[in-house]
Amino acid sequence: MIPSVNNNAEGSKKNGSETFSKHQYVDIHCHCLPAVDDGPATMPDALALCLALVDDEITTVIATPHQLGRFNSCNEAVQIREAVSVLNEELKSNGIPLTVMPGGDIRVDERICQLLEADKILTLADGGKYILLELPHQNFIDIEPLLIELSSLGIQTIISHPERHYILAKQPKILRKWLKHSTHLQVTTSSLLGEFGSMARETAWHFLSSGLAVLVATDSHDLNSRRPCMKTAFERISIKLSRAIARVVCIENPSRVLKGRDIIPTNNV
Ligand SMILES: [Fe+2]
Structure with a gap:
C-alpha cells in the first residue's frame, strides 16, 4: 500500500496527550536510480526503495549516483537526467508520491571544474549552486585548492559523510580549514544510528x-543495510541535541539545497 502524504510541511495531529508530526523531508543524497551504480539493480528494486523513502516521509529526493572514480566512464549528466525522467514516469504511473531530481555523488577529481563546464557531471538538483563531493575512502587528499576553484565559479561544496573518514574524524581542524571556502558537511543518517x-x-x-555539519541525508542504496532512516535520525537528533537543530539539518537546509538558497548555520539555533 502506498502511504499518504501530509500536505503541511510540519503538519501534526493530536492523539491523547501525544503529538505526532509528519514531515516533508528532502533527501539530498540517495542512490535510487536503477542499474546505474551500486544502488538498486532493477526498476522494481528502485520503486521499492522509493516506497521506503515515501514511508520515511521524504517527498523529494535528489538522485546522486556515483560519478567519476570507478564510474569514470559512465553515468554522465545526460544519462542521469534521462534515468531520472524515466524513474519519475514510473513513480507517477505506479502512484508513488515522490519527486526525483538529478544530481551526483562525485568522487574528488582534479578535472571537476572542467567537467562541470562541459556538462559531464551534475550539481545537486541540476541547480548550479551546490556540488556533492565524495572523498576517497582509503587515502587522504587535501582538497582545499579544488574548493577554492569551485568557490570562484560560484559553486558551494557539500562533502558527503566526512564522519566515515579516519583522518577527518581524528583531525577536524582540516575540515575547519575547508569550511572557509563555501563548503558544508553532510552526515549520514545511518552513521548517526551506529550502522x-x-x-x-561518535564523529557524526x-x-x-x-x-x-549542517546537513543530514540518507545516502540510502537498498532496503537492507543501507535503507532510508530519516525519521529515526530526526527523532534522535531532537532528543540528543534539540528539535530546532533537527529541523534545520533534516528539513530546512536540505530544502534550501533543493531550491538553490543559502544554507543556514546551526550555531545560533
Ligand atoms: Fe553516496
Whole structure:
C-alpha cells in the first residue's frame, strides 16, 4: 500500500496527550536510480526503495549516483537526467508520491571544474549552486585548492559523510580549514544510528553538535543495510541535541539545497 502524504510541511495531529508530526523531508543524497551504480539493480528494486523513502516521509529526493572514480566512464549528466525522467514516469504511473531530481555523488577529481563546464557531471538538483563531493575512502587528499576553484565559479561544496573518514574524524581542524571556502558537511543518517561503527557514530554526533555539519541525508542504496532512516535520525537528533537543530539539518537546509538558497548555520539555533 502506498502511504499518504501530509500536505503541511510540519503538519501534526493530536492523539491523547501525544503529538505526532509528519514531515516533508528532502533527501539530498540517495542512490535510487536503477542499474546505474551500486544502488538498486532493477526498476522494481528502485520503486521499492522509493516506497521506503515515501514511508520515511521524504517527498523529494535528489538522485546522486556515483560519478567519476570507478564510474569514470559512465553515468554522465545526460544519462542521469534521462534515468531520472524515466524513474519519475514510473513513480507517477505506479502512484508513488515522490519527486526525483538529478544530481551526483562525485568522487574528488582534479578535472571537476572542467567537467562541470562541459556538462559531464551534475550539481545537486541540476541547480548550479551546490556540488556533492565524495572523498576517497582509503587515502587522504587535501582538497582545499579544488574548493577554492569551485568557490570562484560560484559553486558551494557539500562533502558527503566526512564522519566515515579516519583522518577527518581524528583531525577536524582540516575540515575547519575547508569550511572557509563555501563548503558544508553532510552526515549520514545511518552513521548517526551506529550502522557504520562507533568511530563514524561518535564523529557524526560531534560534527552535528559542534555545528560543523549542517546537513543530514540518507545516502540510502537498498532496503537492507543501507535503507532510508530519516525519521529515526530526526527523532534522535531532537532528543540528543534539540528539535530546532533537527529541523534545520533534516528539513530546512536540505530544502534550501533543493531550491538553490543559502544554507543556514546551526550555531545560533
Ligand atoms: Fe553516496
